[in-house]
Amino acid sequence: MSVRSYWAILPITFMVFLSGCMTDSTGTTYSSRDARRIQQVSFGTITELQNVKLEGTEGAVGTVAGAAIGGIAGSTLGGGKGSDIAAILGGVAGGVLGNMAEKELTTQQGVEMTIRLDTGNYISVVQEADPRAPLQVGDQVKILTQGNTTRVVRMQ
Known part of the structure; x- marks a missing residue:
């Protein structure tokens, strides 16, 4: 798969992953464990x-997904040790950005x-x-x- 394909697919995957974290806390929504109480x-x-x-949640989903995307994206840069360093830095930056994105998307x-x-x-x-x-x-x-x-x- 080409680098361009990763950049097209990964953000979409990330958004779908985070949408599963969103909850509905209106007055008419109950979880299944609230039933019969x-x-x-x-x-x-x-x-x-x-x-x-x-405020939105700051969970592991955004951090892990962002780190994975950043690590994959970073690994496509350079070659040898440069590629490894870019993957690590991309993973760290992606984790931070993923955490921030999760908080914003769940607000x-x-x-x-x-x-x-x-x-x-x-x-x-x-x-x-x-x-x-x-x-x-x-x-x-x-x-x-x-x-x-x-x-x-x-x-x-």
Whole structure:
């Protein structure tokens, strides 16, 4: 396979690899391990919304994929020891860049909600914004809490 082929295929592979790291943390998405578990339920009204950014993950996937791509790309430069050094430097640089790319690609738009509970108390919950069902000030909501996880959904 030619050097040009690597440069065309590797970034696409990297993006597909990272897309598997993305999660959906909207109020209506559950993992399979969340099923069939008791949740505490509260009711309230959204009194304030603030858009926030949910930082992405910094995991091994981006680092390893970037290092592999950088190492392969670097090994195509020079010959002999020069090629080995270029592969090592390419691997290190690719690992750093891959880690940064993973963090950027997994960053999500979130929303911080201030909610007046029916009891009169106020709480604040941050979750991923759901463009399919955006919440608004004044919405009547159900607050579902299971352990350390809380999600907010609009009342039907």
